[in-house]
Amino acid sequence: MSQVIPLSDYKASRGQAIASGLAHEPDQEGPDQARRLAFEDSIYAHGKTTRLSVRVPDIRCAACSLKIEKQLSAMPDVERVATNLSDKRVVVDFSRGSGFGFIDAIEKLGFTVLPDRLNLAQVALEQERKSMLARLGVAGIGMMQVMMYALTGYLAGDSGIEPAYEALMRWASLGVATLVAFYSATPFHLGALRDLRNRNLGMDVPVSLAILAAWTLSMIHTLTQSGEVYFDSVCMFTFLLLIGRFIELGSREKYQHSQNLNDSLLPTSAQLTSGEYIAIRSIPVGAELQVPAGQRIPADGTIISGDSSVDEAAFTGESVPLRKRAGMQVLAGSVNLDQPLVIRADKVWDDYVITRISDLFRESSLYKPAFSVLADRIARYFVAIILLMASASAGYWYLQGDAAWFSIALSVLVVSCPCALSLATPVAYTVAIAALRNAGVVVSNGAFLERLNDTNAVVFDKTGTLTTGKLTVSGVKILDSAFGEQDVLEIASVLEQGYAHPIARALTTHSGRICSDRHMEPGAGVSGEVDGVVFRLGKADFVCGIAETAPDKNGIWIMLGYHRPVAWIQFADQVRPESGTVLNTLRKAGYRLSMLTGDGAHEGRRIAADLGLDDVTAGVTPDQKVQQLINRQASGDRVLMVGDGINDAAAMGVAQASVAVSPVDVFVQQAADATLLTDNLQTLNTLLVFSRKVNRVIRQNIGWAVAYNMTVIPLAITGQIVPWVAALGMSASSLLVVANANRLYKVAD
Amino acid sequence: MEVIFVLIPVSLAIILMALWSFIWSVRNDQFEDLDKEAYRILFDDKDQDSEEVKQEQS
Known part of the structure; x- marks a missing residue:
């Protein structure tokens, strides 16, 4: 790999570092x-x-x-x-x-x-997935079989089938449905118990209640050989809801927060100066460690010998590497780019800065504002109303002296079965998550779409989020007027052709020129013969033997020359071409926009001015980012955090909602609620628009489900409704909810 | 039609067997990675392929 100049595009090197192990x-x-x-x-x-x-x-x-x-x-x-x-x-x-x-x-x-x-978390989750799959399978097989038994009754119509056969079918259905109601539906019953113990009427309460009520009523009718049985509804209802749970579990499993930042960033072992290897966690204070060029630094410490440049982008967000010499501090997890270093460990593993960032993230998640999903908020009242109505009608008929008072109360519960209500949100989430995945957005949690819709402020990170995070040529300063700008770029490009270094990748001017006799001087530059002249490209003292200072401090300047200087070429991290449009759209939609960057104030303001952002805070550390977000949320903002790096991860944990823009680290992907895989900020807009659509559909679904139940319940209480009509209506309303959710299948309108 | 009194219990027995085999396969990781299995058919054993080709040619 060419090291023309001690720098590296952090993102690229980080990606390669992880990919190549x-x-x-x-x-x-x-x-x-x-x-x-x-x-x-x-x-x-x-x-x-x-x-x-x-x-x-x-x-x-x-x-x-x-x-x-x-x-x-x-x-x-x-x-x-x-x-x-x-x-x-x-x-x-x-x-x-x-x-x-x-x-x-x-x-x-x-x-x-x-x-x-x-x-352990992984093992537990795998166990949960397996048991959920078994429950789902049992519910599915059970549903099919019970439907077979029930079909005989449906096909016979009004005339009915012979009572002996009917009793047989009912007993068989009872057997299968019992398995479904008490094995497959266990997660709902346990959830309901937990909710009740917490004095909270969550969605699991009506679900569990409906399953148990329908099963109890059907069992009583089987024993007494009277009335209707709802075993098929019990099984189908359980099966449909378990599908939603299973999918939700699947998405949780893939993006669980079990990954440790240190595991993904630090090497597993380090080499002592004696040549011995030592496990990273047991490096004692004072240990002298060798760090070869291109490797991650294994400990927070001081350089004893060596002169190299170190990429600390993980901590600062700064894309330009820093020069480090003997006596200077280095941080575990940063990358030593050019020359081997010998460092002395100053701290133990638990006190490394990177360990602290990792801890900070874990703690920051606790600050996440409390948020209850719309369906849960509605369910709380809905369940209370159903329970009141059921007990009221039971009381009324009991006082009237009707022997069937218990049966009527159960009927009310069954008829008011909130199938559609409990399907309303999960079905919409499921379809929306699948649709977003096709559009290049991975969502780790469906509730994120509801939270996202609730935000009114967006906080951006700079490097890699509003900018591309890659170096490009941003200016040329000619020193020898015999050369034009085009000549300079062509010569530089052909000198760097084929190298994988970020600077080489930024030089993409094509020409017919050919470079021969190419040499690469690690840490200094590259030389080669182009058009009969031996050119050099790199640090000023490598190119012309004297240390000349660069024209200004913006970006990175490298020199092209042949014994004497020809030109300076400037490289900088460019603003994404779509950033301006995206910010304008967001501003028009009424979002408060701001930028937090770890970079210096100068670079931060330049980019903010380009984008027309007023609210900029530069030079913030990861924990200051967290504090900034907590302050904003305390003042009433509901913040969406958009970032891409490890230094944003903790802030993402605090934010109401968070989006990662094509991150390289698994850790960041896990910290964020959603990840844009497209490397195009425009997707953020699409996501926000889509979240509004998702919420509209969820509201419609809930509205319909509540309206349906509220119409049917009074009819059931007064005994006006024939059970099979109620069952039909129940299925129809569930189907309507599912069909409505399917409209979400296309992300872009 | 009295045979139905035998057939329904038989169907229940079959269901129990189906459930048992399903749970067995879940416990034994048969459903661990469903994406992969769809492609397995496309990756026939190379050696076998070449032998078949040889046989066809001879």
Whole structure:
């Protein structure tokens, strides 16, 4: 990799670092000890076999996972191989050996292997998913079978079937429905119990009540051989609601907040100056560590020897690396770019700045404003009303001396079954989340769409959010008038052709020129012969042997020359082309806009002025960002935080809603409520417009469901309604709700 | 039609077997990664392929 000048586009290097498994690169050639330390927790006994569990972040498709599976299955002593595409995990059970052979085999296929720590939250969630799937399956199979039994009665129509057969069908249905009502529907009953214990009438209460009431009433009617049975409704209702729960659980599983920031950013081991490797968590204060060029710094400490540039963008948001020499401080998790360094650890793992950011994020989530979903707010009153009505009608008929008072009360509960109401929100979420995924937005939680609609202020991060986060050529200053601007860019581009460095990527002027005899001087620049002249591109002292100062402090300046200077070329992080339009649209829609940046005031104001933003706070640290958001929310704003980096993650935890713009870190993706995968800020607008549409649909659904129930209940109380009509109406209203939600399938109108 | 008194219990027994096998397969990770299985058919074993080709040619 060319290091023409000590800088790196942080985003690019960070992405590559993670993708190429920088964390354990030294392990590949280094002694086995480092490798053992790294995978210590990933190999453990599992029953009679040993299990190796690793993460392979570059599994992108089914083909990759099948390739790995096939390769590993063919190896000796393998009992079982399982790959999982969604959480990018490979598990191998084997009977003999150390397990490192499998890691080598996966790496040989061209994949990155990262250690996978046994994570209790993950295990618990997997268990929950499995039990939910079993419940869903039981409800589905049960629903089909009960429908078969019920169909005989429906087909017979008014005349009915012979009482003996009918009783048989009812008993059979009772058996299956009991399984569904008490095994499959357990999550609803438990939720309802929890709600009641907290003196709260949540959505689970009417659901659980409806299932239990319908089942009880049907069972009584089966025993007494009278009235109607609703076993088919019990099963179908449970099944439909479980689908919603299952999907919700699935999205939670993928974006759970279990990832530790340190695990994703820090190497697993570090090398002491003695050559020994040491696990990252047990580095003592005073330990002297080697940090090769291109590696992440493993500890907060002081440089003892070496002269390099260090990328601290994770902490500052600054895209330009800092020069660090002996005696200067470095932070764990930043990237050493050019030259090897020797550092002395000054703190223990728990006190590293990056550990503190990680903790800050965890704490910040507690500040998230309380928010109850619309359906829950309505359910609270609705449930209370239903319960009042049911008990009132029971009391009335009891006083009237009607023996069927209990049965009538139950009928009211069944007829008022809030199927449509409880489906109204989850169905809309489910369709909306699927639609957004197709449009390039990953939403981790459906309630985010309701919260988003409620926001009135947007706080942006600068680098990587309002700007592209990539360097581009922003100016050329000619020093030798024999050359034009075009010549300079053409020569520079051909000199840098083929290098992966951010500066090389910024130089994209095509020409017919050819460069020969190209040399790269690490940390200084590149030289090569173009049109018969040996040009040099890089630091001023490399190009012409004297230290000249750059024209100004904006961006990064590098020099082109041949023994004498020809031109300065300026590189800067550019504002996204769509940022202006997006901000204008938001301003017109009445949002209060502001920008928080870790960058210096000068650069921050320049970009804010470009975009017409007034409210800018520059030079903020991650915890100041959190404080800023808490202050804004305390003054009544409901804030949407839009960011992309680790330094925004904690603030995202506090904000009412948060969106990450094509982040490279998994951690940021997990911290944010939604992630834009499109790398286009315009999607944010689409998302806001769509959230309004989602809320409209949810309101319509709830409105319809409540209206339907409120019309039917009085009829049921007075005994005006034939049960099968009520059942038909119930299904029809549920279908209407589902159909209405399906209108959300297209994100853009 | 009295046979229905036998057939309905039989159907219940079949249902129980279906439920048992479903729960068994969930517990044994058969549903762990549903995306992958759809593609498995597209990735036939290479060696087998070439042998089949050879057989076809001969």
